[in-house]
Amino acid sequence: xxKGAQYSDTLYPDFSWSLSPYATLxxxxxxxxFALNAGLRLRGGIQVARGxxxxxxxxxxxxxxxxxxxxxxxxxxPVRTDAQRYxxxxxxALEHLTAEYMFKLAPSxxxxxxxxxLETMYGGISGEVLxxxxxxxxxxxxxxxxVKQRDFDQRLDFRDYSIATGHVSGYYELPKGFEAQVDVGRxxxxxxxxxxxxxxxxxxxxxxxxxxxxxxxxxxxxxEGSFDKGIRITIPMGWALGKPSRKTxxxxxxxxxxxxxxxxxxxxxxxGVVRDTHMSSISGSWGRFWK
Numbered sequence: 001x002x003k004g005a006q007y008s009d010t011l012y013p014d015f016s017w018s019l020s021p022y023a024t025l026x027x028x029x030x031x032x033x034f035a036l037n038a039g040l041r042l043r044g045g046i047q048v049a050r051g052x053x054x055x056x057x058x059x060x061x062x063x064x065x066x067x068x069x070x071x072x073x074x075x076x077x078p079v080r081t082d083a084q085r086y087x088x089x090x091x092x093a094l095e096h097l098t099a100e101y102m103f104k105l106a107p108s109x110x111x112x113x114x115x116x117x118l119e120t121m122y123g124g125i126s127g128e129v130l131x132x133x134x135x136x137x138x139x140x141x142x143x144x145x146x147v148k149q150r151d152f153d154q155r156l157d158f159r160d161y162s163i164a165t166g167h168v169s170g171y172y173e174l175p176k177g178f179e180a181q182v183d184v185g186r187x188x189x190x191x192x193x194x195x196x197x198x199x200x201x202x203x204x205x206x207x208x209x210x211x212x213x214x215x216x217x218x219x220x221x222x223x224e225g226s227f228d229k230g231i232r233i234t235i236p237m238g239w240a241l242g243k244p245s246r247k248t249x250x251x252x253x254x255x256x257x258x259x260x261x262x263x264x265x266x267x268x269x270x271x272g273v274v275r276d277t278h279m280s281s282i283s284g285s286w287g288r289f290w291k
């Protein structure tokens with residue numbers, strides 16, 4: 001804590017909730033080049049103590065133009081190519097329901113443990129450690145997960161497939177708001193390889209980047225596309241709402257979804273949480289402050 005600062009007992013428990021529309025757009029697929037899925041999302045969370053948060057979200061579909069999925073066209077375990085089956089069967093759907101604990105092991109070492117229904121397709125436990133001094137442009141991290149595939153209806157049951165995955169990551173801040181990231185490790189289908197990504201954060205909070213993943217999965221096993229790649233966009237809700245908010249909308253544009261190079265989606269990976277509080281990010285956001 002800064003000198004003289006004190007915690008107040010009135011900070012916890014801190015409860016929040018929201019009801020908002022959502023939309024999922026699928027484009028570029030050779031069999032279904034444009035499909036839309038939209039509805040309402042109910043979110044809730046309660047922070048019961050410093051760093052300890054319980055949260056969840058439920059969706060109810062109102063608009064659907066997604067077709068019935070074809071059998072998974074991959075030589076790997078169907079860890080992502082069944083995503084449309086989850087979309088079709090999950091109505092209403094439990095998107096996530098987790099307990100999350102964040103804490104510091106040392107002044108520049110951050111940690112996270114998340115357990116529960118981590119995302120629409122997987123539940124389990126995820127642990128992460130990040131070393132990132134505020135004054136340095138680079139950092140190192142490691143993450144390990146043990147997850148099991150959820151049932152297509154996205155309720156409480158699981159399927160038989162389970163796997164341990166993990167990555168070692170390196171981060172580097174480049175000039176003009178660019179950031180590079182390299183992740184090396186084991187992916188959801190059991191393939192081993194690396195992901196290289198470059199993102200740029202603009203002064204208005206928007207974040208745009210591109211990534212590519214190559215693993216030991218052969219092009220034949222991977223299927224159409226040969227390797228995983230795409231463009232990702234993060235839009236700050238404060239930009240859209242016109243008032244301060246740390247919430248964001250994240251979208252990934254990929255030519256096609258395959259099983260190779262797939263990672264579990266976990267809320268609040270540490271680099272995204274820590275990055276916004278470090279000096280380069282704070283100084284770059286002054287334009288938003290004066291607006």
